[in-house]
Amino acid sequence: MNDTAMTTKKVAVIGTGVIGNGWIARFLATGFEVTAFDPANGAEAKSRQNVSDAWSAIEETGMTEDADQSKLSFAPTIEEAVKGAVLIQENVPERSELKQNVLAEIDRHADTEAMIGSSTSGIIPTELQMKLQHPERFFVSHPFNPVYLLPLVELVGGKQTDRGVLEKAKEFFAALKMKPLIIEKEVEGHVADRLMEALWREALHLVNDGVATTKEIDDAITYGAGLRWAQFGPFMTFHLAGGDQGMRHMLEQFGPALQLPWTKLEAPQLTDELKERVITGCESHADGRSVAELEEKRNEFLVKLLRLVEEYRV
Amino acid sequence: MNDTAMTTKKVAVIGTGVIGNGWIARFLATGFEVTAFDPANGAEAKSRQNVSDAWSAIEETGMTEDADQSKLSFAPTIEEAVKGAVLIQENVPERSELKQNVLAEIDRHADTEAMIGSSTSGIIPTELQMKLQHPERFFVSHPFNPVYLLPLVELVGGKQTDRGVLEKAKEFFAALKMKPLIIEKEVEGHVADRLMEALWREALHLVNDGVATTKEIDDAITYGAGLRWAQFGPFMTFHLAGGDQGMRHMLEQFGPALQLPWTKLEAPQLTDELKERVITGCESHADGRSVAELEEKRNEFLVKLLRLVEEYRV
Numbered sequence: 199m200n201d202t203a204m205t206t207k208k209v210a211v212i213g214t215g216v217i218g219n220g221w222i223a224r225f226l227a228t229g230f231e232v233t234a235f236d237p238a239n240g241a242e243a244k245s246r247q248n249v250s251d252a253w254s255a256i257e258e259t260g261m262t263e264d265a266d267q268s269k270l271s272f273a274p275t276i277e278e279a280v281k282g283a284v285l286i287q288e289n290v291p292e293r294s295e296l297k298q299n300v301l302a303e304i305d306r307h308a309d310t311e312a313m314i315g316s317s318t319s320g321i322i323p324t325e326l327q328m329k330l331q332h333p334e335r336f337f338v339s340h341p342f343n344p345v346y347l348l349p350l351v352e353l354v355g356g357k358q359t360d361r362g363v364l365e366k367a368k369e370f371f372a373a374l375k376m377k378p379l380i381i382e383k384e385v386e387g388h389v390a391d392r393l394m395e396a397l398w399r400e401a402l403h404l405v406n407d408g409v410a411t412t413k414e415i416d417d418a419i420t421y422g423a424g425l426r427w428a429q430f431g432p433f434m435t436f437h438l439a440g441g442d443q444g445m446r447h448m449l450e451q452f453g454p455a456l457q458l459p460w461t462k463l464e465a466p467q468l469t470d471e472l473k474e475r476v477i478t479g480c481e482s483h484a485d486g487r488s489v490a491e492l493e494e495k496r497n498e499f500l501v502k503l504l505r506l507v508e509e510y511r512v
Numbered sequence: 513m514n515d516t517a518m519t520t521k522k523v524a525v526i527g528t529g530v531i532g533n534g535w536i537a538r539f540l541a542t543g544f545e546v547t548a549f550d551p552a553n554g555a556e557a558k559s560r561q562n563v564s565d566a567w568s569a570i571e572e573t574g575m576t577e578d579a580d581q582s583k584l585s586f587a588p589t590i591e592e593a594v595k596g597a598v599l600i601q602e603n604v605p606e607r608s609e610l611k612q613n614v615l616a617e618i619d620r621h622a623d624t625e626a627m628i629g630s631s632t633s634g635i636i637p638t639e640l641q642m643k644l645q646h647p648e649r650f651f652v653s654h655p656f657n658p659v660y661l662l663p664l665v666e667l668v669g670g671k672q673t674d675r676g677v678l679e680k681a682k683e684f685f686a687a688l689k690m691k692p693l694i695i696e697k698e699v700e701g702h703v704a705d706r707l708m709e710a711l712w713r714e715a716l717h718l719v720n721d722g723v724a725t726t727k728e729i730d731d732a733i734t735y736g737a738g739l740r741w742a743q744f745g746p747f748m749t750f751h752l753a754g755g756d757q758g759m760r761h762m763l764e765q766f767g768p769a770l771q772l773p774w775t776k777l778e779a780p781q782l783t784d785e786l787k788e789r790v791i792t793g794c795e796s797h798a799d800g801r802s803v804a805e806l807e808e809k810r811n812e813f814l815v816k817l818l819r820l821v822e823e824y825r826v
Contacts, residue, residue, distance in 0.1 A: 350736035396714035416745025418704040422664035424741035431730025499824035510813035
């Protein structure tokens with residue numbers, strides 16, 4: 199029985215929006231059999247289309263020999279979808295009670311040895327595992343869009359999560375060619391989204407105050423900090439900016455500026471005017487190109503950038 | 513006289529720390545004659561070494577035919593340094609009064625037609641131009657480390673700056689293969705540093721609270737958001753995350769989360785303990801590699817990444 203369990207390559211994906219479909223593509227690319235469930239009309243056709251759109255980018259980053267788009271099937275119920283799966287990945291809308299109920303149903307029908315992960319970007323795992331009979335096998339496994347290309351997955355356990363399960367999940371996601379990051383304390387937004395959100399708030403303020411347009415802010419990141427962060431992240435970037443003494447010198451020189459009232463302390467009101475400014479800013483920057491066209495360009499870029507990061511990351 | 517002025521390719525660099533030397537390398541790479549001034553012992557030798565270290569990376573990103581490391585000279589006074597320069601770039605330490613005084617001396621001796629730029633990362637131009645006899649030709653021209661590779665330069669005028677001078681500066685820096693960004697309102701930290709600082713504060717909180725180590729945060733950026741920001745910046749990244757409807761859908765779906773108390777509203781106290789955690793985090797991540805070694809690796813990476821951005825940026 200153990201041998202069978204070890205060789206089982208079946209997962210379930212519950213909820214097939216952008217993130218669920220991204221997971222499906224990554225699982226298929228690593229040779230998994232995927233059973234999906236989503237009650238929306240046309241969900242299956244959309245999934246198959248998304249996987250097919252993603253496939254050429256995935257091929258360039260490398261897939262396993264048993265990768266196969268046809269290993270995807272849709273089940274009519276959660277119960278049938280989760281049967282035999284070693285991992286069930288939940289990706290329903292970001293509402294706590296909805297997720298709790300869906301997870302409870304997954305938990306009821308999942309195999310005893312199955313792991314259950316949630317893609318939640320903000321809710322802490324202790325809250326999500328409250329209604330489970332087997333909360334110890336539940337964790338947050340939060341990926342980044344496009345899931346089939348970006349390697350990061352944040353793994354966060356709740357109060358009732360078994361540490362051994364987290365370690366097993368880490369191995370599992372590493373085998374999907376991901377960079378799993380176990381986060382030691384559960385906080386809303388985990389780590390990466392908190393960082394993004396901090397920058398996002400300030401960006402909204404700058405637009406709101408008329409200091410810069412959305413395109414100018416994008417340019418400021420692309421031609422400045424973004425190029426460095428892609429290789430090193432914020433800390434090592436500053437380590438390099440400190441000269442021979444690295445971060446030690448940086449903190450002495452720039453520490454005091456931290457207390458200066460540069461950034462706004464609260465998020466701006468999302469007024470209709472600010473919304474329009476942000477939306478039309480992006481639309482005019484996109485200049486008639488559809489999101490699908492931009493996504494294709496993004497994928498070509500990411501495939502090459504990932505190779506660079508692989509080669510030069512320290 | 514006008515013809516001579518048009519063909520003059522001479523600039524002055526006042527203050528030769530990391531940023532001043534980065535400017536020198538970029539100016540030399542574009543065929544400029546550079547006269548530098550810095551009162552520190554050994555400044556000239558260090559400058560020449562830095563330029564020589566940077567040269568191979570510059571060669572790969574392309575330099576003009578008249579690029580020449582030997583076009584660098586040091587002057588014994590500011591007065592002699594600025595003579596005949598079309599642009600004087602000030603890079604002395606980030607203290608308002610010191611900068612005001614140095615800028616006043618530059619202003620006193622500079623050619624009538626010369627532009628004067630300051631590399632200040634935080635101080636607003638209206639404050640810096642207060643003691644100048646010709647404040648209309650002064651602006652902030654804030655670059656990013658490494659100046660000889662990163663294209664972004666923020667141009668900010670103060671209350672007394674002539675708009676025509678800003679436009680002239682924009683052309684000047686574009687000719688240096690930079691991406692000059694005129695910022696319409698002066699705010700402390702301009703645009704890019706405010707965005708960086710917002711992220712930096714949150715990163716320090718996460719380290720301080722024991723949620724993640726410096727390396728984990730760097731990983732979270734490198735393998736997640738950083739890869740996307742390098743191509744698109746934060747706004748277009750979200751535009752793509754919104755599906756077919758782009759940013760319009762994004763703001764409807766995620767706008768409310770903005771008001772959630774995810775990020776910390778104030779910077780943490782920079783205690784000795786937090787300092788040590790950040791410093792040793794970086795040092796252990798660097799794993800014995802000197803900052804110089806990391807810089808070489810960074811330059812190789814940036815040269816290739818810049819080509820990618822050039823090809824795929826929208």
